[in-house]
Amino acid sequence: MSTKLVYFAWVRERIGKPEEEIVIPDNVVTVRDLLNHLKSLGEEYENALQYPEVIRVAIDQEHVEHSEKIAGAREIGIFPPMTGG
Amino acid sequence: MSTKLVYFAWVRERIGKPEEEIVIPDNVVTVRDLLNHLKSLGEEYENALQYPEVIRVAIDQEHVEHSEKIAGAREIGIFPPMTGG
Amino acid sequence: MTVIPTIRVQSTDFDLQSEIDTLTMGRRDIGAVVTFSGLCRDECGALSALELEHYPGMAEAEMRRIAEMAIERFSLLGLTALHRYGKIMPGENIVLVVAAAPHRQAAFDGASFMMDFLKTSAPFWKKEHAADGTARDWVAAKDADDTARDKWR
């Protein structure tokens, strides 16, 4: 089963696309695992996710911690700290 | 020499006039003296100034303490605590 | 550059958007504008109107003194304070403050400071007109307003 990933701001620019569908391997359980997995997919991902501690993640449009499990997620948003307002 | 007194809100209503010119006796030195002097002028003044500690006073349109000297004042405003805004 | 506050005491209503426009038009250094509007409440139907009395001359002077303190203290880029007098019906505006600054905290603080001092030291008095026509009482000053002012000391 594939999951939709959506990227914003400089994460989007560095990865080079606004969204994609990927098949998440069984050994990827948490948000932290997912970020590490993505970094293995190529230089653009490594560049975008170089400092995972600053990366914010939302599952189905709600903020989550990096320790959160991703099982059942339909859409995972990955982005830098927010700077609106 | 006479001084202009102006009254507002329930002080005005109780004294029964918005303003008047009075000659202030020589022994009336401070705002506190003035309030006591006015209370001796009649029942309406006594009624208005019954609790002098709540009465606010402005000399030439600036707030002053009751200990302030009134010498040189052109206009003295006497009124209850403010309730605007 | 000295910032000159706009101060007015008037019987007519005011237009908030035009007061903001006056303050911000053509500027590119203002990042935050906070407005405060104080409105007449009917106290759950008990009130038919408020009557606002003021000390002409001193009201404007005192509002200007407070505004100049706020501009200085919070480095405001603009400050407008308008207060109405006369009869005001429930739902109508009584007072308007507009504060402009580069950043949001100064704009919030400027407007809040202006209101806290205006409440306790600008010479205005409110008289209530009861809906049933019986009572007409002067509003009593609130200790809570002195407390709100004193937090700025």
Next chain:
Amino acid sequence: MTVIPTIRVQSTDFDLQSEIDTLTMGRRDIGAVVTFSGLCRDECGALSALELEHYPGMAEAEMRRIAEMAIERFSLLGLTALHRYGKIMPGENIVLVVAAAPHRQAAFDGASFMMDFLKTSAPFWKKEHAADGTARDWVAAKDADDTARDKWR
């Protein structure tokens, strides 16, 4: 009575007076309305524009979550939060919050709380367009914004 916040994310500008009117029209229980407008600054001429990116759907959802917290916490009678996206020029509005309450402190707190949380948790990102056309940098998040949010805890 449950108060439902008005939340919008839009590319067009907003009219402050009409947003206030929508919140207050026909009501006699609102005593205080505080608005916050966030404007694009040119950083002393260095900036020609800001580009606002957002996460559609989540932006509205997150603003609604924050607004509901503010309404509950400060017993607000009304709350509106609008945020623009796309290209915004210096002097133009970026964000608008309108908070209504019986008394002034709740209205000030409601608007300020809404802005502090919106800044740190609503999914919007600003990119600067330099006036000289050379650089285009994403604005970095500020620790001061986290500090401002944390004071409400």
